[in-house]
Amino acid sequence: MPQNSRARLPRLCFLSYRQIREFAMPVVAEYTGRAEIEVVDGTFGGALAIARDRLERGMVDAFVSAGSNASILRAGLEAPVATIQLGGFDLLQALIKARRISSRVGVVMYGQTIPELDAVKDLLNIEITQYAYQTPDDARQRFEQLRRDGFEVIVGSSLVVELAEEAGLHALLAYSLDSIRKGFEDAIELARVARLEAGRYEQLNGVLHNLQEAVLAVNRDHRIIAVNPAMQRVLDKQRRLLGQQLELVEPELSLQATLDGGAEERSVVLRYARRDWIANRTPIREHGELVGAALTLYDARRIQEADTSLRMQQRRQQNSARHGFASLIGESPGFVRAMDTARRYAKTDLGVLIAGESGVGKELFAQAIHNDSTRADRPFVVVNCASFPETLLESELFGYEEGAFTGSRRGGKRGLFEAAHTGTLFLDEIGDMPLSLQTRLLRVLQEREITRLGATAPVPVDVRVIAATHQPLEEMIAARRFRQDLYYRVNTLRLTVPPLRERGQDIALLAQAHATRCLQRLGSRLDAARALAPLLPHFLAGEWPGNVRELENICERVAVFLLQFDRVEDIRYDDLRHDCPELFERHPAGTPPVRDHVLEAMRLAGGNRQRAARQLGVSRSTLWRWLRDLNIAGERADPS
Numbered sequence: 001m002p003q004n005s006r007a008r009l010p011r012l013c014f015l016s017y018r019q020i021r022e023f024a025m026p027v028v029a030e031y032t033g034r035a036e037i038e039v040v041d042g043t044f045g046g047a048l049a050i051a052r053d054r055l056e057r058g059m060v061d062a063f064v065s066a067g068s069n070a071s072i073l074r075a076g077l078e079a080p081v082a083t084i085q086l087g088g089f090d091l092l093q094a095l096i097k098a099r100r101i102s103s104r105v106g107v108v109m110y111g112q113t114i115p116e117l118d119a120v121k122d123l124l125n126i127e128i129t130q131y132a133y134q135t136p137d138d139a140r141q142r143f144e145q146l147r148r149d150g151f152e153v154i155v156g157s158s159l160v161v162e163l164a165e166e167a168g169l170h171a172l173l174a175y176s177l178d179s180i181r182k183g184f185e186d187a188i189e190l191a192r193v194a195r196l197e198a199g200r201y202e203q204l205n206g207v208l209h210n211l212q213e214a215v216l217a218v219n220r221d222h223r224i225i226a227v228n229p230a231m232q233r234v235l236d237k238q239r240r241l242l243g244q245q246l247e248l249v250e251p252e253l254s255l256q257a258t259l260d261g262g263a264e265e266r267s268v269v270l271r272y273a274r275r276d277w278i279a280n281r282t283p284i285r286e287h288g289e290l291v292g293a294a295l296t297l298y299d300a301r302r303i304q305e306a307d308t309s310l311r312m313q314q315r316r317q318q319n320s321a322r323h324g325f326a327s328l329i330g331e332s333p334g335f336v337r338a339m340d341t342a343r344r345y346a347k348t349d350l351g352v353l354i355a356g357e358s359g360v361g362k363e364l365f366a367q368a369i370h371n372d373s374t375r376a377d378r379p380f381v382v383v384n385c386a387s388f389p390e391t392l393l394e395s396e397l398f399g400y401e402e403g404a405f406t407g408s409r410r411g412g413k414r415g416l417f418e419a420a421h422t423g424t425l426f427l428d429e430i431g432d433m434p435l436s437l438q439t440r441l442l443r444v445l446q447e448r449e450i451t452r453l454g455a456t457a458p459v460p461v462d463v464r465v466i467a468a469t470h471q472p473l474e475e476m477i478a479a480r481r482f483r484q485d486l487y488y489r490v491n492t493l494r495l496t497v498p499p500l501r502e503r504g505q506d507i508a509l510l511a512q513a514h515a516t517r518c519l520q521r522l523g524s525r526l527d528a529a530r531a532l533a534p535l536l537p538h539f540l541a542g543e544w545p546g547n548v549r550e551l552e553n554i555c556e557r558v559a560v561f562l563l564q565f566d567r568v569e570d571i572r573y574d575d576l577r578h579d580c581p582e583l584f585e586r587h588p589a590g591t592p593p594v595r596d597h598v599l600e601a602m603r604l605a606g607g608n609r610q611r612a613a614r615q616l617g618v619s620r621s622t623l624w625r626w627l628r629d630l631n632i633a634g635e636r637a638d639p640s
């Protein structure tokens with residue numbers, strides 16, 4: 001709609017015979033302030049052609065016309081037409097005038113005869129003969145008949161008046177200026193409503209026009225009543241589609257079933273024009289009655305792309321690998337070897353099994369491999385198999401359909417395998433996976449598709465699995481606690497990250513790097529390397545059962561201790577024995593600390609396992625295992 005259309009006057013086209021036009025000119029003059037009025041003479045077919053021309057050129061909002069012209073315009077145009085109606089008084093006035101000329105009056109009107117004239121006849125004491133006509137020929141014949149019968153005065157529509165005048169008879173137009181006024185009032189109102197509708201239609205059309213989805217709609221007769229540019233491109237048809245029968249244009253896209261059954265079909269996969277589409281077929285109802293149907297086609301590739309970017313967006317939020325090889329600190333020969341191996345593995349797309357004690361950096365290696373692989377900008381999803389009870393782990397990994405079990409979420413839930421689609425799934429502590437789930441996992445790895453709990457159809461997934469274990473899987477196989485076939489699957493490439501106690505030179509590096517980071521974060525200006533130097537022998541003497549995580553934990557406590565000193569020279573190292581006794585008395589590698597130690601940590605952390613694990617310098621899963629082994633955890637394993 002043009003911008004100033006609201007302010008613009010309604011545009012009317014007054015289409016009439018010359019006689020009525022001449023008669024109506026005073027009214028036209030009255031209305032020029034309220035409407036732009038084009039006055040055109042035209043009759044029957046000619047009038048229709050003129051009207052169509054005006055409409056096509058967008059020059060008119062509503063037409064005003066009388067008698068036969070009005071009927072023809074109404075039948076032939078999809079535009080508002082106001083009819084100048086013949087009022088009862090109009091005809092009476094004309095008859096009174098006619099009586100002054102002759103007592104025999106002929107009346108010829110378009111449409112139907114007027115029965116009430118019989119009563120008027122007696123009242124006015126005149127002879128009235130009336131005819132109705134449908135076509136100009138008809139009118140002419142009726143008029144000739146009256147002339148032959150000796151009528152000298154004729155009352156009627158403008159066509160009849162014209163004929164009478166040509167024949168030299170008296171003629172009176174059966175309309176009054178008031179009925180003309182009424183016609184113009186109606187036309188202005190019709191134009192206003194038409195403008196409102198046109199505005200709404202244009203808005204809707206604008207939306208349809210800009211939709212990426214291809215949309216078309218048909219009416220009950222299968223004729224296309226709306227088609228957007230996207231659909232026009234899909235159909236690849238140059239010709240005009242509006243008004244065509246969909247069945248003939250494109251039988252493959254038929255909406256027959258929707259129009260017959262009135263049922264809606266959503267997300268149907270359709271192969272058309274050598275492409276896959278997701279189609280929706282929807283019935284269109286007006287006041288509950290089926291009046292047509294709509295077809296929407298979404299390009300399946302676009303949906304896949306959107307799905308990927310959605311997954312990537314989610315990945316950015318929660319499933320991301322922050323670290324690359326550059327974040328890995330270590331120069332000891334065993335560590336450098338592991339780095340080189342991992343770098344080579346990153347160049348492949350094969351499964352990797354990372355072995356190593358808790359806290360050695362297995363997850364960090366997995367992130368680095370992912371970030372150095374072709375899947376780098378895809379999701380990296382972590383699942384710790386030791387942190388979930390069996391049933392929960394199953395639904396976490398594979399997801400579930402709505403209603404799969406009591407308490408399942410509405411709409412179901414996507415599993416971590418699906419979340420990791422096109423990326424990497426890091427299965428930490430795979431040795432803790434229950435046997436039944438190992439079987440399911442093996443099937444997924446072999447078939448590369450998952451079936452959500454409660455679902456029937458599998459969904460293909462493209463996931464690289466990197467697994468990690470601190471347990472000797474070979475021994476577990478012998479004890480029948482780990483499936484041998486799954487072991488071969490996940491152990492395609494193997495990486496062993498050595499424990500910290502075997503990486504003497506890395507201990508100092510890591511301690512310094514981490515203490516520096518902590519001090520900076522805490523706002524201290526102390527030189528971390530100098531401040532830490534006197535402590536290094538203690539660091540190096542440690543067994544580090546919790547490996548790098550434990551070392552990080554102790555560094556944090558040391559940093560908090562150092563915070564009170566502004567200068568290295570002022571540091572009272574002896575006081576640290578109180579704040580950080582672990583640095584001075586170490587427990588043997590791999591064995592859990594005594595039960596009381598764990599209980600105390602849990603108590604101090606207010607039962608929060610994450611905090612307690614941090615306090616103890618072990619991972620959450622290690623703490624979980626300790627709690628289980630020391631029979632502290634009770635029955636329920638809480639993943640929080």
Ligand SMILES: Nc1ncnc2c1ncn2[C@@H]1O[C@H](COP(=O)(O)OP(=O)(O)OP(=O)(O)O)[C@@H](O)[C@H]1O
Nearest residue numbers: 327328329330358359360361362363364548549619
């Ligand atoms: N070489 C390293 N350089 C820097 N930081 C490291 C290194 N190795 C481990 N870390 C840090 O140590 C902590 C533990 O690492 P990570 O979680 O990767 O160990 P993990 O072997 O996966 O442990 P778990 O088996 O208990 O899950 C993390 O904060 C990690 O950033």
